[in-house]
Amino acid sequence: MYEVFFQSLRSKVPFTDEELEQIRPYLTPKKLRKKQYLLQEGDVCKYACFVERGALRSYVVDDKGTERIVQFALEGWTIADLYSFITGEPSTYNIDALEDSELVLISKKAHEELLEKIPRYETYHRLQITGAYLALQRRLVSITNLSVEERYTSFMNLYPNIAQRVPQHMIASYMGLTPETLSRVRKKLIRS
Amino acid sequence: MYEVFFQSLRSKVPFTDEELEQIRPYLTPKKLRKKQYLLQEGDVCKYACFVERGALRSYVVDDKGTERIVQFALEGWTIADLYSFITGEPSTYNIDALEDSELVLISKKAHEELLEKIPRYETYHRLQITGAYLALQRRLVSITNLSVEERYTSFMNLYPNIAQRVPQHMIASYMGLTPETLSRVRKKLIRS
DNA sequence: CTTTTTCATTGATTTAGATCAATGCCATTT
DNA sequence: AAATGGCATTGATCTAAATCAATGAAAAAG
Numbered sequence: 001m002y003e004v005f006f007q008s009l010r011s012k013v014p015f016t017d018e019e020l021e022q023i024r025p026y027l028t029p030k031k032l033r034k035k036q037y038l039l040q041e042g043d044v045c046k047y048a049c050f051v052e053r054g055a056l057r058s059y060v061v062d063d064k065g066t067e068r069i070v071q072f073a074l075e076g077w078t079i080a081d082l083y084s085f086i087t088g089e090p091s092t093y094n095i096d097a098l099e100d101s102e103l104v105l106i107s108k109k110a111h112e113e114l115l116e117k118i119p120r121y122e123t124y125h126r127l128q129i130t131g132a133y134l135a136l137q138r139r140l141v142s143i144t145n146l147s148v149e150e151r152y153t154s155f156m157n158l159y160p161n162i163a164q165r166v167p168q169h170m171i172a173s174y175m176g177l178t179p180e181t182l183s184r185v186r187k188k189l190i191r192s
Numbered sequence: 193m194y195e196v197f198f199q200s201l202r203s204k205v206p207f208t209d210e211e212l213e214q215i216r217p218y219l220t221p222k223k224l225r226k227k228q229y230l231l232q233e234g235d236v237c238k239y240a241c242f243v244e245r246g247a248l249r250s251y252v253v254d255d256k257g258t259e260r261i262v263q264f265a266l267e268g269w270t271i272a273d274l275y276s277f278i279t280g281e282p283s284t285y286n287i288d289a290l291e292d293s294e295l296v297l298i299s300k301k302a303h304e305e306l307l308e309k310i311p312r313y314e315t316y317h318r319l320q321i322t323g324a325y326l327a328l329q330r331r332l333v334s335i336t337n338l339s340v341e342e343r344y345t346s347f348m349n350l351y352p353n354i355a356q357r358v359p360q361h362m363i364a365s366y367m368g369l370t371p372e373t374l375s376r377v378r379k380k381l382i383r384s
Numbered sequence: 385c386t387t388t389t390t391c392a393t394t395g396a397t398t399t400a401g402a403t404c405a406a407t408g409c410c411a412t413t414t
Numbered sequence: 415a416a417a418t419g420g421c422a423t424t425g426a427t428c429t430a431a432a433t434c435a436a437t438g439a440a441a442a443a444g
Binding site: 062068122137138 | 252254260262274275278311314315317318321322324325326328329330331332333335336337368
């Protein structure tokens, strides 16, 4: 169990085997069927969630009831509402499974103890956050600087695996477009 | 020297005085006059930059030559092109001073040594990145979920200090609007 | 003090993308 | 096999913001 997670740990920071065994008891496995929720708006985000298998998404719902996808997480990715996780405030996010999934959960208490006791865990976590920050920044620049066509092709190049597994209207939502607009963009790109 | 920076360190992590003195030699002071560049597109970002006094911005230039402001940094903030800083690749960002400024620079080498030698520095840096990540995420949600009016008022509430010191067209650029549109939005808000 | 330059505002027009509405296609369910 | 719901596509229309253009005011430079 936890193979993918341990592999991720190892690939970023040179953990010893003992360290990994120290980490193990802090983890909780969880399975989620497609469409089941990990977190619902209004609840406190009690776990950081590493995806071993499957696919999740986080999204917010606007006034008109439209879902806006904030993040996808395939295997090897981590997903949570970090703000709620850190502050303990109710979340404005929903997180649910797009496919049957196997997860590794880390509670806030576990996370804090790991940060304190295992310096390399802190390093791992720092690298993870840094990667997430850089990805977000790239996304922000792509939103403000690229045409919708460019954004779509850049998304497809960056995340071909997401594109294959996720329905198109969710990609539209992630890109901040309506499904109709994305459909027309695709048509235009295919023609050219 | 470095008062604001040391104050920032202390406020987030309980450094000892000795630790702070260990950090000091890794730092480089720098003054920048208004409009001078800290980083230009195509150069490698060699320093992470903490603002002691003054104001900086980072921006990218699109095909049409329009500047898109990515970030403002007033005193107490850190600014850099983290991607270029980490990877050593040429930057796509420009960073320049909006006012005469006093900075604390940390070279990549210094940063890496500090991360290794002073665990609390790693913790400080982790907390900084986490804060930056959360701010970016809030910004992304505000772009995709809020009307332009709401975004503007939320920006003004969140960063009244920036609004006071920075010309309006730069705020428009930061928000991804033309100056004309921002002007009209303001007019509308004042009337109501 | 005068001359530039930078900046904010306002108006007229254009345009990209949203919205509204309908159709057909799979894939499940029954 | 029929029925249902989720999904992508297409068309017609609407709208928010961009663009183009001009004016003034304020700030900086000479």
